[in-house]
Amino acid sequence: MNTAIEVHGLTKRYGGSPVVDDVTFSIEQGETFALLGPNGAGKSTTVETLEGYRKPTVGTVRVLGTDPLKAGLEWRSRVGVVAQSLGADTTLTARELLTHAERVFPNARRADDVLSQLGLLKHARKRIGQLSGGQKRRVDLALGIIGRPEVLFLDEPTTGLDPEVRRQMWDIVRELSEHGTTVLLTTHYLDEAEQLADRAGVIIAGKVVALDSIANIGGADARMPVVRWRDGDRNREERIEHPTEFVTTLSRKHSGEIPGLEIIRPTLEDIYLGMLRAHGTESTREEADA
Amino acid sequence: MTAPTIDIARAAPISGLPAGHTIRVGIDRIRLELLEYARRTDNMVFTFAFPILLLFVFASAFGNMDPIVTPDGEISAGALMLPAMVSSGVLLSGTQNLGIGVAIEKWDGTLRRLSAMPIPVTSYFIGKFGQVLITSLVQTMALLAVGVFVFGFDLPQTAAQWGVFAWAYALGLICCAMLGLVLAQLPRSVNAASAVVIPIVLVIQFISGIYLTITMLPDWLIQIASIFPIAWLAHAMRFAFLPEAARFVELDHEWNLGMAVGMLAIWTVVGVIVAAITFRWVKRS
Numbered sequence: 001m002n003t004a005i006e007v008h009g010l011t012k013r014y015g016g017s018p019v020v021d022d023v024t025f026s027i028e029q030g031e032t033f034a035l036l037g038p039n040g041a042g043k044s045t046t047v048e049t050l051e052g053y054r055k056p057t058v059g060t061v062r063v064l065g066t067d068p069l070k071a072g073l074e075w076r077s078r079v080g081v082v083a084q085s086l087g088a089d090t091t092l093t094a095r096e097l098l099t100h101a102e103r104v105f106p107n108a109r110r111a112d113d114v115l116s117q118l119g120l121l122k123h124a125r126k127r128i129g130q131l132s133g134g135q136k137r138r139v140d141l142a143l144g145i146i147g148r149p150e151v152l153f154l155d156e157p158t159t160g161l162d163p164e165v166r167r168q169m170w171d172i173v174r175e176l177s178e179h180g181t182t183v184l185l186t187t188h189y190l191d192e193a194e195q196l197a198d199r200a201g202v203i204i205a206g207k208v209v210a211l212d213s214i215a216n217i218g219g220a221d222a223r224m225p226v227v228r229w230r231d232g233d234r235n236r237e238e239r240i241e242h243p244t245e246f247v248t249t250l251s252r253k254h255s256g257e258i259p260g261l262e263i264i265r266p267t268l269e270d271i272y273l274g275m276l277r278a279h280g281t282e283s284t285r286e287e288a289d290a
Numbered sequence: 291m292t293a294p295t296i297d298i299a300r301a302a303p304i305s306g307l308p309a310g311h312t313i314r315v316g317i318d319r320i321r322l323e324l325l326e327y328a329r330r331t332d333n334m335v336f337t338f339a340f341p342i343l344l345l346f347v348f349a350s351a352f353g354n355m356d357p358i359v360t361p362d363g364e365i366s367a368g369a370l371m372l373p374a375m376v377s378s379g380v381l382l383s384g385t386q387n388l389g390i391g392v393a394i395e396k397w398d399g400t401l402r403r404l405s406a407m408p409i410p411v412t413s414y415f416i417g418k419f420g421q422v423l424i425t426s427l428v429q430t431m432a433l434l435a436v437g438v439f440v441f442g443f444d445l446p447q448t449a450a451q452w453g454v455f456a457w458a459y460a461l462g463l464i465c466c467a468m469l470g471l472v473l474a475q476l477p478r479s480v481n482a483a484s485a486v487v488i489p490i491v492l493v494i495q496f497i498s499g500i501y502l503t504i505t506m507l508p509d510w511l512i513q514i515a516s517i518f519p520i521a522w523l524a525h526a527m528r529f530a531f532l533p534e535a536a537r538f539v540e541l542d543h544e545w546n547l548g549m550a551v552g553m554l555a556i557w558t559v560v561g562v563i564v565a566a567i568t569f570r571w572v573k574r575s
Contacts, residue, residue, distance in 0.1 A: 053402070077307065100318055100322055
């Protein structure tokens, strides 16, 4: 496996405290990686550095072996960018933008094939300004994928979209991934990371606080099941690696049912909220508690 | 979500872009630029149609005034408006069009969207300048048609006049386009684009003998206007369209075409240098 994206010791500072603080991770070719974190955590800054729009204060980044700041057009033709808000004030239609993109990328897909794949064919003749938010977002995605990118950056691809459109976007990302595209997506939706990514990095207040496969993120401790029961009028709680064994022992002390017995395996959400409480600022803790 | 059989993966890593990429992309950008231009109502009204409408208004209004009497004969006051509006069109199609258009594209994310694709910056400018040239040629031909067929004004009469018209138009358009790129760097938001550019373009026309004939302006204002290229563009256009006697309504009662070429050339060079320094294709922060 080759490494498609490398971030080493990336720090970005605008005057005061760092927006991105000593971030290190790498993404293998063909992998889908999610950068997960609350708003303002530094996700977009990291991705924009990888896209060549921001200069690291400290650290190095490489995309397809190239420093994005020094990359040329050939590199641009291998990288797809779906930024957060392209919201261009354009009077052009989706088809006009895509036929142009088809001519711009070497080895591009046909504009109408991409429009059809994204369910945009019947809106192809409408001006961008007349499209709904979800349709505009799909045009953004279409422009990002028409050049058959080896690496695709998706900055919050589904923020503000309704559930059906989100699922459509997910299907498309999965299909790209199956065809070997390396995907880096940022999101503040856990389910999105869970649905799409092989691995995730959790970034809070500019720092990566966890970096692992979706199945293992947070480490063994955070995933340890919790057994809850009532002992007289007291609520008891035990974190235990082997809950079956524990409950068997516990049941011997009780005649019949153990009152209020629960075995809880922390979901990714519980783990993530735990991280927000542990590492976050005042506002992210409030977000976690809510 | 149909067509699952489409091959969406890149067959093999490509090396480099095909030959002629810059030109091909540039020509396709002219297509998009023209579509955008024609669909923007504010553009069509205030940049494309404005000098044509003003030619109707001014030529009708001044047409009823007494002719200007000079030692070499009479000059129709209305006829002065054709070279004035041709100059105005060059200024609007170059400076106002690019000044507003590029500023909007800078602030609404268009430049960033384009720079994320393998679009050479040269292709972007081929698109812009192609759009400027085509829209300006159509506009100029419309002005000449209205001037000649509606009001009966003269086209240039001699080879020398046609020659001056040709270089004044070409150099004037390049100069105005460059100054448009420079002005595009002043607005700080999409909404500020026309608010910043239009007043500058408007004032320069008033003091450069375009909306007000040069005979109406006080000497000191003409001196100020003479620092800028538009007064010289209009001067050269008056030479191209008016009879020799019109020199009596110029400063010092003389044509000064050498100065006109020089001023337009200097401002073009200044525009190219400042635009090259200030224009950012990929903005890095």
